[in-house]
Amino acid sequence: MIPAKFDYKPASSAEEAIALLAEYGDEAKIIAGGHSLLPLMKLRLANPEVLIDIGGINDLSFIEDKGDHIAVGALTRHRLVEQSDLLKEHIPLLAHTAGHVGDPQVRNRGTIGGSLCHGDPASDLPAVVLATRASLLITGPNGERKVEADDFFTDFWETAVAEDELLTEIQFPKFTGQEWSFQKFNRRAQDWAIVGCALQHSDNPGIGMINMGTTPVRASAAEAALKSGEANSDVADLADDGLSPPSDIHGQEDYRRHLSRVLLGRALDNS
Amino acid sequence: MSLVGARVVRKEDPNLISGRGQFVDDVKIAGTAHMVFVRSIEAHAQIKAIDVSAALECEGVIGVWTAENLELAPLPGVPGLERPTLAKEKVRFVGEAIAVVVAENSYAAADGAELVFVEYEPLGVVTSVNEAMADNAPLLYEAIGSNVVMEVPSPDEHQEIIDAAPHSVSMHIVNNRCAPAPMEPLVCLADYGPSGLTLWASFQAPHHLRNTVSSWLGIAQDQCRVITPDVGGGFGAKVNFTPELFIAPTLSKLLGRPIKYTQTRSECMTEMYHGRAQEQDVDIAFDDEGKILALRVMVYQDQGGYADPTGMGLPALTTTMAAGCYMIPNVSVAWKNIVTNTTPVAAYRGAGRPEASYLIERAIDQIAYSLEIDPVEVRRRNYIPTENFPYATHSEIAVYDSGNFAGCMDELLNIMDYDAIRDEQEKNREDPGKPLLGVGFASWLEIAGFGPPGSLEGFGHLGSWESVQVRIQPDGSAIIYTGASPHGQGTVTTFAQIASDYLGIEFDKISVRHGDTATIPQGIGTLGSRAVAVGGEGVKTASVKIVERAKQVAAHLLEANPEDLTVEDGNFSVKGTPAQTVSWAEVAWTSFRPLEIPEEMEPGSLDTTVLQQVPNFSFPSGAYGCVVEIDKETGDTRVRDMYLVDDCGTVISPMLAEGQVHGGVAQGIAQALYEEVKYDENGQPTTGTFVDYLIPAAPELPTFTSGRISTPTPNNTLGAKGIGESGSVGAPPAVINAVVDALRHLDVTHVDMPATPQKIWRILQGGAK
Structure with missing residues (x-):
């Protein structure tokens, strides 16, 4: 090692x-x-x-109220995200999910930007970025650019951050709905999800899926069904629609598809 | 006050929790070079060529050795199946050592190892006993002509009984391969100088290692010193030999420098011996009342790529204990040892006995399913009655010493509300919002306290006794030296408790030392749940001897008869005249002064060594009850409650006994629900990290509810049976019996371990029975 x-x-x-x-x-x-x-x-x-x-760049660790959104510095540790009153109030899904990343040691060290830039489809926070329709600020030699969540995760462990760029900030629109839920299915408390699901239910609902493809992915069909007011069980049945979950030692594709529907169903019922 | 049975705080803990423990990797010697291995990435292949030239040019690299340029005897092992210390011509599992790189530091050694290029010609691979036994299977040992390297056939005399029985059930069950994964992997440091070899090693049996390494190297034992300082767990995997322990001294001698090896976790998962890895055919015949008429067991033991003497002996232990705690008039057993292209298999907590307890406890539940009798009742109808001990089994090895199997079950039903659980189970089945509930039992029995003469010699040990030396210091404190070198058991505490009781010296004035062949009398080691049952008995024997001699000194000082003296709380006094007293300190001091002791005594006589023998094994037992919850939608299976009644005879330290049971049960739950070493079809391990090999932690485990029965063993005067392996023997069948119980309404009769959520989900879908 x-x-x-x-x-x-x-x-x-x-x-x-x-x-x-x-x-x-x-x-x-x-x-x-x-x-x-x-x-x-x-x-x-x-x-x-x-x-x-970049661990010593304190300027990149912040959680700030910017009116219509909350800006989170890329270097903010999971533990600070988990404990932030501002986030608990305005982006409760994010604060809650940050508390489910790894274990306390991991959360005290790991950063939100690091987790997102790794682009791991099995990670929790990318699903939240998708569900909340966050924007990501990327800084490079030619200045700053803003990328929407949908354009950020480009391939397996690949993101929109180019080799000469740095993710500096994530902007989460304030959540105005009432209902959200995070569901994580794993064997051991500190494990990555075998399948997971982050749901934010508002006028424009967002559903981010964990470990259901080669990148963090959105359950678009389920989102549309939810938006058009279909019954929870019908929405849940679309959880894996159009997605290609992997088969590995922790779960075969058919099991992951099944889990995604169960978890989305639970998210909808619990939210 | 007696300390045996008292809840004392561990003497080991202040060092360990304040970071003052010393493990091998903490030992630093100036001038140490580091070695890293080049390991096979193929499961079965001819080695065509090894190119070390780039590695030799790597900065900091001192040298690279292979079987070509380093003359090495094979590892001590099974005659005819010797394992090359570095692979020669052929590799037989992923992880096998091919070359060793020595460098100025571990970083350079790792860099160098990456620059050694091995050209392989892949051969056909077998990763399971079935593949290995198939016609035309690729052979690991062409010269032997079969992958079955040892076969003990069954006389099969019971076929007629089974055929004629009113009922019989047959099962083919798998006891999944597990990785011991101790917190501290294998670490060793060899310093071979002009005055001989000092070898620090993370090992369970220092003298066994010293004797073996010295004879392998051809040096006298007096010039070979093995030190096993604090050892971070072993679970049996640090009793058996792997190449590093022999190559480090060889290279230290060659280079004239200390050589250190620190195994990585990745290496530990493929190179440290695995455990279990059995498949079994079990036939059980019984009458209308559920009384067992006959049991037949066939064990297929996966040995991995190389056969280890302990690994070869595992099926003997399994078949010896196959009848569990039941009266079975006809038992026949047979086994095959089979080599495959996987990590070699040897001892792992329980070593052969969890496999036995699992098969018989699963078979008992099959009777319950078949006759629709409660599984507790089936057990009760077949228990060996308490008055039948000692009880001769089908096996010459096992004559059960003592036990109270029905008593353990009674106590178990005392601490769990069985009827309430059954009611809840019924209700939950109908309620879609509630998980399926299952309740399972195991009346387990194991063989421990290794052991009587001959029991360990077959596994390559010098003897089956254990050494203890008790040395009274001039100030009246005592040092106990034990050959039962611990690796986390708390032996320093339990042995001091025993010594305190029988020496009459305060607990705080007793130190226990271990793990250094230069200072400890020739010993055996900590394995097979033997430390207290054999070594602890030795502490008592030696202490009693010492007190006899001390009484002579005290009597001389008090001008009394030795027979009239008692010793307690650090003082010798005359019975009936408590005022006439002399302190242990004064007696100890005097014992070193020739002019002040009785004429017939030698100075310094309060020092004695015993090699403690025991006449028979001990047989710890217990009754466990497990309640599992299964998520009806996902198949997620969790242990909700675990009720544990243990009978290990006399308990020395209740806290340590509980700790042993908790740890063992955690490992048993792990085997039943979480852990399994797997390989793909090419023999590549797919569970090589802790991300994929699922060791559960506290959040995955329930709070344990404990009860206790105490049936002392007659084989030592303490009455202690041993407890280190109990939990791992009893828990797996209790958990799986509970899992199957939860699925009985679907006519499920068996689920192989580990019962993963995906497996359970498929069963819930109707995909498997």
Whole structure:
């Protein structure tokens, strides 16, 4: 469990991190909490030559009320998201879900931006970003650009953040509906979900699915059915519609499809 | 006050919880080089070529060795099936060591290992006993001509009885392969200098290792010192030999430097011996009342790629204990040891006995299903009565010492409300919002206290006794040296409790030392639930001897008769005249002064070593009850309640006994619901990390409800039977019996372990019975 040799470059600001990215190009990887990257490096599945550590950029850790949305800095630890009164009030689904990531040690180290940039379809928070229809601010050598949640997760472990860019902020529109639910099916408390589902029920309902494809995915058919007022059970039956869940040691495709419908049904009934 | 049976705080804990424990990796010696292995990525292949040139150029790398340039004897093992210490010509499982890289530090060694290129010519792979036994199966050992490397056939004399019986049930059941996964993987540090070898190792049996390594290296035992400091768990997997323990001393000698090896978790999952890995054919015949008439068991033991002596012996233990705690007039057993392209299999907590308890307890429930009799009642109708002990079984190895099986069941039904659970079960079946409930029982029995003469010798140990030395210090404190080197059991505490009672010295003035062949008398080790039953008995024997001698000194000082003295709370006093007293400190001090002791005594005589023997094994038993909940929609299966009645005879430390049961039961629940080592069709492990190999933690486990029956063993004077493996023997059948019970309305009669939610969901869908 020893990683390959790498250079370590701490960055003290987003600008410095971006400058370092420009300097080292695709040899470099950004590290924040390290909870996705370090295990891969220790297994030598990832071998970056340079680690740019943004863990010390305090400016990127914040939770702020911006009127119609809450802005969350990319470097905000899961634990702060979980405990934030602002988020509990305005984006309760996010605060609640952050409390289900890994275990307390993971939540004290891991960051929201790191989790999103890893783009793991099995992670909890990407589903929340989809369900809440959040926007993501990405900063690069040419300044800042805003990407919608639907355009952020591009492929397996791939996101819209280019090699010379940094995710700096996530903007969550304030939730004005009453109903939300997070459902996670796993064997052990600290495990990734075998299947999970994040639901925010409002005029424009959002349903993000966990581990139901090669990327974090939206249950579009179910969302449409929910929006048009169909019965919960009919909406739940569409949970996996159009999705291609994987088969692996934790669950075959048909079981995942079944679980997704059960979990969405529970989300709708509990919300 | 007697300390045996008292709830004392562990002496080990202050060190461990304040970070002052010392494990092998904490030992730092100047000049140490580090070794990392190049391991096979193929399950079965010819090695065509190994290119080490790039590794040799890697900065910090000192050297790279393979079977080509390092002359190594094979590992000590099974004659005719020896395992090369580094793979020669052929590899037989993923993880087998092919080459070793030594470097200035562990980072450079890991980098170097990545630059060794092995060219393989893949061969056909067998990953299960069925594949291995198939016609034209690829052979692991061409010279043997079969993958069945040992076969003990059944006389099959009971076929007529089974045929003639009013009822019989046959099962083919799987006892899933588990990885021991101790918190501390294998770590060793070898320092071979001009004055000999010192080998630090995370191991359960230091003298066994010392004797074996010294003879393997051809050096005298006096020049070979093995130290096993704090050991972070072993579960049986640190009794058996793997190449690292022999290669580290070899390279230390060659290079004239200390060599350290720290196994990674990934390596630990493929290289440390696995456990269980059995398939069984079980036939049970019974009458209309559920009385068992005959039992026939065929065990197919997966040995993995190389046969270990303990692994080869597992089916003997399983078949010995196959009849459990029941009177079965006709028992016939047979087994096959089979090699496959998987990690070798050896001892894992329970080693052969959980497999026995599982098969007989599942068979008992089959009788209950078949006759529609309550499973508790079927058990009661077949228990060996208390008055029948000692009880000779079908096996020459097992003569049950004592037990109270019906008493354990009575106590179990005392602590659980069986009728209420059955009522709830009935209601829940009808209520779509409620989970399915299942209740399962196991009246388990195991063989422990290894053991009587001959019991461990077959597994390569020097003897089956255990060594204890008691040394009184001049100030009246005592040091106990034990050969039963612990790896987390709390032996330092329990042995001090026993010594305190029989020496009459305060608990706080007794230290227990272990794990160093330079200071501890030749010992055996901690395995087979033997530490207290054999080593603990030795503490008592030695303490009693010491007190006899001390009384002579005390009597001399008090001008009294030794027979008239008692010893308690650190003082010797004359019976009936408590004022006439002398302290242990004074007696101890005097015992070292030739002019002050009785003429016939030698100075320093309050020091004795015993090699404690026991006449028979002990047979711990118990009755467990398990309640599971199954989510009707997802198949998610959770243990809601676990009721545990144990009978380990005399309990030395109630807290440690509970801890052993809790840990063992957790591992048993893990095997039943969570853990399974799996391979794909190419022999690649698919459960090599803790993401995929599911070890449950506290949130997945219920609060345990405990009860206790105490039936002392007559085989040692303490009456203690051993408890280290009990939980892992009793829990799996209790859990699976509960799972099947929850599904009985669907006519389900068996679910193989682990009962994963997906498996249960398929059953709920009607996909399997």
